[in-house]
Each structure stands twice: as C-alpha cells, then as structure tokens.
Amino acid sequence: MMVRLTSAALLSMVLVLTCWSTSASASLPLEEQLQQLKDNYNANDIEMKRLLAEKNRRLGVLELKLESLLLAQQRNNPIRFDVSEIDRSTPVGTSDAILRQTTSKIPRSCADIKTNGHTSSGIYSIIGAKSMESVFCDFCKTTSDPSFQTLIGYEDVKSKPVYFHVQRLFSVFNQSKTPISFDTERINVGGAMNTSSGIFTAPVTGKYFFSYTGTVLFPKAMYRINFNVGLMKNGNDPYRNVIAAAHADSISTTDVQFETFAMVATQHLVKGDRIWVEVYPLLEPGVIMFFSWATQFNGFLLEEDISQSIKSL
Template sequence: MMYGVFFVLLWTFAHAAISLDLEEKFHQLHENYIQFKDKVLAELKEKDQQYKALTAKVNQLEIKLQQQESLTMATQSEPSAGHNSTKVLRQATVKVPTSCLDVYINGQTTNMATPLSGIYLIMGPKFVETVFCDFTKLITDPSSQRWIGYADIKSAPIYFYVQRNTPFTATNIPIPFQIERVNIGGAMDLPSGKFTAPRDGTYFFSFAGLAQFPNSTSKVHLKIALYFNGAYVGTSECAETNTAGHSSTLTLQLTLNLQKGVQVWLQIWAITAGVSLWDSRYNHTHFTGWILQEEIANSLL
C-alpha cells in the first residue's frame, strides 16, 4: 500500500515538473517571437523611410534634369551673348504655365521656394484651367496633376445694349441703332449696326422688336434675321391675316462661337409693304450681347 502511494506521489511530482518546463519553454518562445517581430517591423520601417528618401531624391533629380534641358534649349536659342545670362535664362524659361511641371520649373527658375502642393491656374488648349498639383509625387506621374475645372477669365470686358427710336423698313442692309445704353469694349458700332468680335470666344446675342401691321385682309409679315459674316444663322418672324392696324412682338436669341474680327448684325430678311419694324421715343427695339467665355489662349499669342 505504501509503495502505491509513493508511486502516485512520484508520478505527480514528475508531471508537475514537466508542465513547468513546458510552460517556461512556451514563455521563452513567446518572448523570442515578440523580439523577432519588433526587429522585423523596425527593419521594414527603416527600409520604408529609405525608400521614401530615395524616391524624393529621384524626383528632385528628374525635375532638375528637365529644368536643365529647358535652360539648355533656351540658352542655345538666345542669339545675343551680351545680356546678363541669368536674366536671359529667366526670360527664356519663365512662361505662362501649361502644367504642374511648368509651375514647379517657374518657381525654381525665379529662385522661389519649391512650390507647395495646392490649387494652381494653368493655360489649357483654349481656356485657363484650375488644377491641383501634388508635388509630393513624381512630377512625371499623371496623378500629380488633377483637373478641377475651367477658370472664367477674360482679357477684357465685352458687352453692349443698344436701341432704336424710329421705324425701320429697309431690307438687305444691317439695322442701325441710335441709342447706346451700354457698349463696354466698343465692339458694337451703332451707325453700321455691326458688332465686331474683339476676341475669340463664345458670345450670346438677344433681339426684341415690335412689328407694326397696317389694315389688311391678306397675310402680312415681318422677318428679322441675324447674320454672321454675311450668312444668316437664325430668324424670327411674326405674321397676321385680316389685321386691323395692330402690332406684334418678335424675339431672337443665339449663342455663337466667334473668332476675332467676325461681324454680327441684324437685318430685315422679308417684309410686306406697309409693315415696319416700329419704334418711337418709347424704344421698342432692343439688341444686346456679351462674351460668355473667351478662348484666352489665343489672346496671349
């Protein structure tokens, strides 16, 4: 009986010793794992920092290379050697920016601090555009320039509003005007009735008038057309039958893309005898227009 008890006690102590040994080994393995993980994470962090530093250096070198190429080309194309070289290089390279790269190079060329990432204006194919430049990325990375929208910039204000105060019946000639309410930019010539576009761009025009009809049992009408460099682009007509000497209104609105120098005017296209584009001191005839959007790129040529 005593041998049995002794054996049980011996087995219990041995089992406890083995358990303690295994627990200690497990604890040691856990500690080793934590140390190894921390070491690996530290090395990865260090490598990541090194990668970012190298990427920034490559970015700077690439920008300087592109800048140097621009400066070299500008120097080679400069005919005079008697000017101050720094001034010549700046004049040759500082230009209206057409990209975030130009924004960066212009800043470097004029000895300004490296531009910060942000919103900038650049010259697009026709209009000034708003973009976001991310200078934390490689300047050649397409994602470093993000388009936002167009900037409504005009080199000069252009708008007019003119009127008549007498009847008009002549056909095949521009309708002249007598009263100038507004003519900013001087593009509207009242005696000739012609508007001459001073800039490339998109323009809006609006006309309103009053047709005076005589007593008639047959159909009478008045048709007004807007002409664009000699060809009509839109008409407005009012017609009546069995009239008793009353009047009728007519209107016309158009939006046109015009190049600099193109002329726009109104004229009577068709009119029945006895009918007139009526006007008096109350000014029933109105012609107005303005530039909606200028193709600003052409204004800088």
C-alpha cells in the first residue's frame, strides 16, 4: 500500500519532531538546548526536501508512463504497465531524457515529433508520403485533434544533386538504334551521365527533366526525306521505349539542306532507369546528324521521392 504525503502532513511531522525534541531537552543548559534545536531543524529540513524530491521523481515517471500509454492507444497498440515497475533508483528529472532515448527516430508526423521529446508548438519538417513536408505542430492540443498537425507546404530536399550538360562537337553520326555518345562534358554533377556511352542512369527515384537539340544534314534529292530522333528509356523499341521524339524532313531540293530539331521531356524515373538519345528508324542514304555548338543534351533532377531514399530509416 502506497502512503501519499502531502505538504501539510510533512509540516505536521516536522512540528511534532521539533516539539518532542524541545520537551526532551528542557533539562539541558540553554546553549545546548539552542544547539540541539538548530541541529533538529537542519535534519528535519533535509528530510523534508528528500521526501519532496522523491515524490516529484515518482510523479515524473508516472507522467511518462501515462503519456506513453496515451500514444499507444491512439495508434491502436495499447500497452500495460504497473506502478510497481517504477524504478525507485532513477534520478530526479530524467523522464524527458528517457522519453527521447526510447523513441528516437526520423519523424513522419507531429505525433512522432512529440514522442521524440519536443513540447513547444511550431513549424517542423517531417517525411511525407514522397517528399519532405513542412508542418505546424500545435502541442497545446491532443494528437486526435484535426488541427494538431497542419500542412504548411512541401520542401525541395534532395539526397544528392543531379544535373548535366554535354555536347558532341564538329563530327557526324549516321547510325540508328544506337545511343548517341558525346565528347564534351560541360557539367556533370552527381556523375549520372556517361558521356562515352551516351547513357544517363538515374541515381535516385524522382522526377527528371531532359532536353536535346541538334542539326541534321539532308542530301540532294528529288523526293521527301524524313528523319526521327527519340529520347529512349530502358530500350530502343520506337513504340514502347520512346518518351520524347523530334522530327525533321527535307522536300525535293537541288542542294544539301540543314534542319534543326529539339525535344524536351519530364519523366518519373526509378533508381537505375536509363535514358539516352538515338536515331530511328534506319537512316536513309546520305542523311547524317551534324554536330555543332547547337547540339547539346541537358538533364537534371526536379524532385526526389525522398521517402524512397530513406525508407529503411
């Protein structure tokens, strides 16, 4: 059975002990009586502080247990505990430290942030379904309150930067169903673009933007000549793997003719997906791609599915 000590009860005990000590020492000389009263007062003061500290410690541990129980019930994962399980040797004021140590993890909600030990309402960053989210957590309300967590917006967070700009200068190309390679690397942050193979490999899952511009040279002809180039993904089937395409043609001409083309694409890629540019179908005789300063391939990561990058955490 637990004995609850109130402040009034503690004060009564001090008075009783003081009165008893006074009566018992009435026959002593005055100086000794004064010293004994002083000693008794100091001893009683220390004992009262110890009892109050013990009471505060046990109340703090009980508060920690009750908060854990509330969070577990809200997550449909009830837990049970017994007051007798409270560690009487735990120092005073360690409940917050225990809470942080036992629930430390990357937060995915305001409830997680509260569990991690935060108590001040404010704007925090959490991991959403795909992106980092900025939310306002109102810790003055219960976790079941709809306004406990309010979405502010989405944060553009990337685990690594990815962007490139490559060119192929002053040369020709007359192959089809073959990735176009490049000889000049203007920038390639993240190293995802392989200039010698012409293939870009997505380092993380997310949304990417690509653009390609070029020039084609048509020979003299008395008929129409067509030229097609495509941005390919994981294969060179022109009906299944093309995510963007460009077209150029030449109609009956008595001299060679240059035409330019361009294409852009925004694509969601999974880590490991490959992207490249190639000519399709087979080139007609005499048609070539002419590479110059106007021919360039660009790409960069628009938005990363950050939750996929750290889903194991």
